[in-house]
Every structure is written in C-alpha cells, then in structure tokens.
Amino acid sequence: MKGSDTLREGRWSTRLLAVYFVLFIIFLYGAMIVMTVLSFNGPEGGVTFPLKGTSFRWWEALYNQDLSGSNADRIRAAGLNSLYLGLVTGAVTGLLALTLSMAFKRRFRLDGVVFFLVLLCLMTPGFLLSLGTSFFWQWMNIRPDLWKTALGTNVVWALPFGFLVMIAVWNRYDDQIEEGARDLGASAVRTFREITLPLVWLGVFGTFLFGFTLSWNEYDRTALFLTGGDVTLPIQIFSLTVVSTIRPDLYALGTGTTGVALLAVGVGVVYALIRLRRRGAGVEAETQVAEELGEVTGTDADRGITAGSDR
Amino acid sequence: MSQGAEATEQTDTPAGAASAEAPKGSGLELRNLTKVFAGGVIAVEDVNLTVEHGEYVVLLGPSGCGKTTTLRMIGGHEVPTSGDVVLDGESLLALSPDKRPTTTVFQHFALFPHKSVLENVEFGLKMHGVSKEARRQEATETLEMVGLSELADRKPSALSGGQQQRVALARVLVTKPKALLLDEPLGDLDRLLQLRMRVELRNLQRQLGLMFIHVTHNQEESLSMADTIVVMNDAVIQQVGDPLTLATQPANELVATFMGDNNVIRGTIESRDGDRIVVDDGHVKASCIATGDDRGVGDAASLSVRAAGLLLAEDEAGGGAGVNHADCEIVFVEYLGDLIKLHLSAAGERMTAKVPGDLYERLRGSEGSAIRVNWKEEDVQLLAAS
Numbered sequence: 001m002k003g004s005d006t007l008r009e010g011r012w013s014t015r016l017l018a019v020y021f022v023l024f025i026i027f028l029y030g031a032m033i034v035m036t037v038l039s040f041n042g043p044e045g046g047v048t049f050p051l052k053g054t055s056f057r058w059w060e061a062l063y064n065q066d067l068s069g070s071n072a073d074r075i076r077a078a079g080l081n082s083l084y085l086g087l088v089t090g091a092v093t094g095l096l097a098l099t100l101s102m103a104f105k106r107r108f109r110l111d112g113v114v115f116f117l118v119l120l121c122l123m124t125p126g127f128l129l130s131l132g133t134s135f136f137w138q139w140m141n142i143r144p145d146l147w148k149t150a151l152g153t154n155v156v157w158a159l160p161f162g163f164l165v166m167i168a169v170w171n172r173y174d175d176q177i178e179e180g181a182r183d184l185g186a187s188a189v190r191t192f193r194e195i196t197l198p199l200v201w202l203g204v205f206g207t208f209l210f211g212f213t214l215s216w217n218e219y220d221r222t223a224l225f226l227t228g229g230d231v232t233l234p235i236q237i238f239s240l241t242v243v244s245t246i247r248p249d250l251y252a253l254g255t256g257t258t259g260v261a262l263l264a265v266g267v268g269v270v271y272a273l274i275r276l277r278r279r280g281a282g283v284e285a286e287t288q289v290a291e292e293l294g295e296v297t298g299t300d301a302d303r304g305i306t307a308g309s310d311r
Numbered sequence: 312m313s314q315g316a317e318a319t320e321q322t323d324t325p326a327g328a329a330s331a332e333a334p335k336g337s338g339l340e341l342r343n344l345t346k347v348f349a350g351g352v353i354a355v356e357d358v359n360l361t362v363e364h365g366e367y368v369v370l371l372g373p374s375g376c377g378k379t380t381t382l383r384m385i386g387g388h389e390v391p392t393s394g395d396v397v398l399d400g401e402s403l404l405a406l407s408p409d410k411r412p413t414t415t416v417f418q419h420f421a422l423f424p425h426k427s428v429l430e431n432v433e434f435g436l437k438m439h440g441v442s443k444e445a446r447r448q449e450a451t452e453t454l455e456m457v458g459l460s461e462l463a464d465r466k467p468s469a470l471s472g473g474q475q476q477r478v479a480l481a482r483v484l485v486t487k488p489k490a491l492l493l494d495e496p497l498g499d500l501d502r503l504l505q506l507r508m509r510v511e512l513r514n515l516q517r518q519l520g521l522m523f524i525h526v527t528h529n530q531e532e533s534l535s536m537a538d539t540i541v542v543m544n545d546a547v548i549q550q551v552g553d554p555l556t557l558a559t560q561p562a563n564e565l566v567a568t569f570m571g572d573n574n575v576i577r578g579t580i581e582s583r584d585g586d587r588i589v590v591d592d593g594h595v596k597a598s599c600i601a602t603g604d605d606r607g608v609g610d611a612a613s614l615s616v617r618a619a620g621l622l623l624a625e626d627e628a629g630g631g632a633g634v635n636h637a638d639c640e641i642v643f644v645e646y647l648g649d650l651i652k653l654h655l656s657a658a659g660e661r662m663t664a665k666v667p668g669d670l671y672e673r674l675r676g677s678e679g680s681a682i683r684v685n686w687k688e689e690d691v692q693l694l695a696a697s
C-alpha cells in the first residue's frame with residue numbers, strides 16, 4: 001500500500017519536473033526559435049508575425065550585395081573584423097592568463113591584492129570601463145583602432161575570466177610532477193615544455209575560447225573604440241538597427257551564427273565521446289590483459305591483487 | 312661529475328647489472344642542516360647525519376617532524392637555511408635538482424600522466440641526452456627488472472597503485488642515481504601490497520647496492536626495511552640506530568613512546584647499588600643497570616619496558632621482591648593472531664603487554680579481571696633525561 005503511494009508520488013513529481021523542463025527550454029530558446037522562423041519570412045515580410053509567405057531572400061541578402069537593401073558587404077567586413085579580433089584576443093588572453101596565473105602558484109607579497117585587482121575589470125560595469133579606458137587612450141594620444149584600442153579593451157575584459165579558468169586548472173595540478181621531472185634531469189625550461197605545458201594546454205585552450213567568445217559578442221567595451229569604417233559585428237548590427245529599419249536579414253544572421261556555434265559544439269561533443277569510448281575500450285582490454293598476465297605468471301605482487309580495481 | 316655526464320657514460324650498461332658498479336665514495340653527509348620556513352617555523356634543526364653508499368636509511372617520525380623537508384633538501388627541492396649537504400666530498404647546495412645525482416620516488420608517484428609507461432621511464436635518459444635507441448633499450452630492460460615490460464605502452468592512469476609504484480621506481484633507477492630518495496613510497500598502497508613491496512624494495516636495494524633514504528611515519532615499515540633508522544621529532548634527530556637497538560633500547564621517552572608498545576615508568580630513583588638503580592613511580596617499581604648515568608637517589612628517572620618483555624606472572628618469575636612487576640586490571644584483550652596485545656591499567660597507568668597468541672583461549676573475555684605481570688631487568692631501559 002505504502003509502496004504504491006510512493007510510486008504514484010514519484011510519477012507525479014516526474015511529470016511536474018518534465019513540464020517545468022519544457023517551459024524552461026521554451027524560455028531559453030523561445031526568442032531564438034522566433035528569430036529562426038522569421039528569418040524565412042517572405043520578401044515582403046518584416047520582423048514580426050504574421051509571416052508573409054516564406055523565402056530564402058533574407059538569407060541571400062547576407063551574401064548578395066546586389067539585392068536591394070542588402071548589407072552583405074558591411075556584414076562580411078564586420079564579421080571578418082570580429083573573427084580576427086576574437087582570434088587575437090583569445091590568443092593574447094590565453095598567453096597572459098597562463099603566465100599571470102603561474103605567478104599565483106606560489107605566495108608572494110600582496111598576492112591577495114593583485115588577485116582582486118585582476119578581477120576588478122570583471123566587476124566594473126562595461127560601459128564605465130569603456131569610458132575610462134577611452135579617456136586613458138586619449139590621454140596617451142592613441143587614436144581608436146581595431147588593433148590598438150579595441151584589442152586592448154577586449155583583452156582587459158577577457159583576461160579575468162581566463163585567469164580564473166587557469167587558477168582552477170592549477171588547483172588541480174600536482175606540482176610534484178614537475179619536481180619529478182627536475183629530479184630526472186630536466187631543466188626548468190625543459191620541464192615547462194615537456195611536462196607543464198602538455199598538462200595544462202587544454203586549460204589554456206579554454207581561456208583562448210573564452211577570450212574569443214567574449215570578444216565575439218562584445219559591445220559595451222568596444223563601442224567607443226572604433227572608427228566608422230572599421231567595426232565589429234555586434235557594433236555593425238547595432239548601427240544597422242539604428243540607421244535603417246530592422247529587416248529579417250539580421251534574423252538570418254543571428255540564426256546563422258547560432259547554427260555555426262551549435263555545429264561547433266556538436267562536433268566537439270561527438271569527438272569527445274568517440275575519444276572517451278575508444279579510451280574506455282582500451283583500458284578495459286588492457287586491464288583484461290593485465291589480469292591474464294597476473295594469473296599466468298602469478299609472481300607479480302600486485303597484478304593479482306589490484307589489477308583493474310584501482311583508481 | 313655531473314649526473315648528466317655520468318648517465319651518458321653508462322648508457323651501455325643494462326640497469327639490471329647496476330649492482331656490479333655501485334657508487335663509491337665517502338657517501339652522504341648532512342652537516343648542521345637547518346631549515347626555517349617563512350614565519351619562523353623551524354622545520355629542521357641542526358641535523359647531522361652520515362649515510363654510506365649501499366646503506367638503507369629510514370627517516371622515521373610523526374608528520375611535521377621535518378623528515379620530508381630533510382629529504383627535499385637532499386634532493387634540492389628545498390633550500391637549507393644553513394648547513395650543508397655533501398655527497399662524496401662535494402657540496403650539493405649550489406646544484407639545482409636536475410644537476411644533483413639524486414632522484415626521488417614521491418608518495419603519489421608523480422608519474423607524467425600524458426606519457427606512456429615507457430616514455431616515463433626513458434624521460435630521465437632523454438633529459439641527459441641519451442640517444443633514442445639506447446634509452447629505449449635501457450628503459451625496456453629496467454621495466455623488465457621491475458616486471459612491467461608488458462605494460463610499457465599504457466598510460467599511468469591505466470595502472471594499479473602497485474604498478475605505478477614500480478614505474479616510479481624504474482623511472483628513477485634507470486638514471487642510476489648515487490642516492491635514491493623515497494618519500495613515503497608505500498603510503499599510497501593497500502596493506503597487503505605494502506608488505507610485499509617492503510620485501511621487493513629491500514631486495515632491489517641490496518641487488519643494486521645503492522644508497523636509499525626512505526621517509527616514513529610507519530614504525531613497522533622502518534624496522535622491517537632499514538639498516539639504520541633515524542628517529543626525528545620536532546625538527547631534531549632523537550636517535551640513530553639499527554632496528555634492533557631502536558626496538559629494544561630507545562634512547563629517550565619520545566622514541567620509546569613513538570616506537571610503540573613500550574611501557575614508560577616515570578618516577579624517582581629509590582635506591583642505587585653500584586650501576587643498578589630502582590625507580591619507583593608510586594605504584595610500580597622497576598630496576599635496571601644504569602651504566603654511565605650519574606643520577607642518584609631522589610633524582611627523576613624514566614624507564615622503558617618493552618611490551619613483549621612483560622610476562623604473565625604465573626608463566627615465569629621476574630625480578631626480586633616488590634620490583635619489576637605490576638598488579639594490573641585487564642582493560643582490553645586485542646587478539647592479533649600470532650600474539651595478543653593486552654591493554655592493562657596499573658592503578659590508572661596504562662601498560663601494554665604482548666603475549667603469545669595461544670594464550671587466547673585463557674584470556675578471551677577476561678576484561679576487568681586482575682592480573683600480575685612481571686619482567687626481567689634486562690628488558691628495562693633507562694631513558695635519557697629530557
């Protein structure tokens with residue numbers, strides 16, 4: 001009796017959770033779904049429902065400048081600017097986050113203060129940071145430029161995130177592995193190259209991705225640092241929404257970039273799954289071999305005792 | 312001579328044959344070695360020690376006693392505040408860890424997780440500039456020596472704890488160090504494996520004729536493996552001796568209690584007859600021969616009686632009238648198979664006796680009953696005044 005009550009209760013809570021989950025997904029992706037649907041609006045359609053037929057016109061407008069009202073050239077130029085800026089921001093952030101975080105592997109005087117100083121730009125409101133930095137550049141007599149002012153501000157913005165990622169990486173890192181390498185005759189530089197870097201490169205790559213992503217959709221901190229002709233994608237999109245009527249080609253752009261991002265994530269996940277499965281199978285097979293060896297030789301102290309049962 | 316040059320010269324010699332060419336020289340000397348950490352914490356204080364080539368030395372002590380810091384100073388991972396580390400007459404202090412002829416086996420093994428077993432083992436040779444073919448051959452031979460050649464292509468994460476331990480050993484042995492430093496090398500292994508690795512490690516050391524300096528907090532491990540045990544506590548060496556001496560003649564109360572199962576009687580000297588003194592703690596009197604000690608009647612003195620030296624009164628008579636025996640209550644009977652550990656209370660003072668396991672039939676369930684234990688004078692040791 002009691003058991004079936006519990007069962008019924010469990011079923012109900014599962015259903016409630018399922019409804020909550022669906023609502024949550026709609027909340028998360030609703031805007032994106034609307035955007036995707038409207039990007040296929042007919043040639044006469046606008047950016048709101050109802051759809052006026054369907055077409056690929058707005059998608060075509062993304063690459064065909066000859067269509068009337070198309071912003072293909074501007075979007076392409078801004079998109080390339082964003083891509084390059086993102087890649088360089090990612091690379092610089094990765095390098096700086098790695099070296100900066102390495103300083104924190106040991107205690108030093110005022111390390112706590114320095115730690116919070118690094119994180120300060122993460123907490124400062126974006127536009128204030130932008131304003132302050134722009135005054136600073138002006139005082140330095142440096143004119144706004146993609147590769148000077150914009151890159152600088154993007155790196156300042158991304159660095160605290162990358163730094164935190166690397167601090168987490170070092171927290172899980174065993175310093176004795178480096179000591180082991182030094183013991184075996186590796187110089188400090190060799191140890192860094194042969195041991196440290198291969199062990200943390202995934203974290204460094206993570207900070208690169210962080211830098212790239214933050215730069216890719218950065219608006220607040222970049223807005224004051226670009227001249228009219230040399231803009232990034234978010235700023236181009238914003239200016240298009242300001243100077244002309246919004247048209248579904250922006251939806252197509254949004255859908256397209258989201259699609260590329262999802263594809264990249266999907267490929268990454270599948271790759272990781274395949275690798276994981278392959279490695280798992282490998283370990284299983286090897287463990288079996290070890291167990292057999294232990295049985296056959298019977299001399300090895302631990303094979304028979306702990307093979308396969310270990311951490 | 313740097314280790315680099317040495318390793319390169321020896322590349323043609325299989326590691327397994329290293330016993331034929333055990334290092335020669337005056338051995339390792341720690342001279343007034345002191346380490347004070349930032350904040351004024353004294354980790355190691357004025358340590359003086361000599362270790363010969365081919366000797367198996369165990370640094371034993373509770374955690375925080377300075378044994379690992381001492382080991383790290385020998386390996387170059389910690390810089391001494393003062394004092395010197397001298398190997399075969401040459402100071403190692405100016406040398407970074409990669410230039411020292413010492414290598415360390417770490418407690419958690421510190422294997423390179425991204426390299427295969429073979430790559431782990433040949434790493435040291437690679438760093439010393441040994442050619443690819445030569446180092447591969449040598450690493451394979453060393454893996455054979457530790458019985459792991461079948462697993463050469465595995466990553467360390469796919470090995471059991473014991474296998475990782477062997478890889479860690481192979482990895483340092485292949486570089487033919489003059490001194491092998493082992494930091495709690497058995498600490499990560501389960502008990503059965505620990506017992507087997509003790510024997511294997513000791514056999515390997517004998518076979519190679521190398522100087523091993525092994526750090527542990529495990530008394531049993533030190534007794535079973537060492538040629539020489541160095542007991543440390545509070546940054547200071549308390550006693551240096553062979554296992555038998557440490558087990559039967561602890562120098563001071565600290566060593567007596569740390570070595571385990573020694574009964575310490577703290578009292579005053581009641582009488583002195585030549586070298587023979589009788590110490591009374593108010594409940595128990597014990598006598599011993601105190602050659603070289605000049606304390607007289609009324610002076611404070613502590614004695615140590617080994618748990619294995621305590622006999623049940625009806626088995627065998629011990630000392631003279633009123634001396635070298637204690638009337639106790641049995642608190643707990645701990646059956647350990649071959650022997651029984653009797654936890655006793657002598658008027659509130661805890662005592663421990665180890666008696667043969669075949670007495671268990673008689674002692675089972677005897678908690679709360681009274682018993683008399685006695686001991687022979689030769690099992691009593693006068694402890695140094697502290």
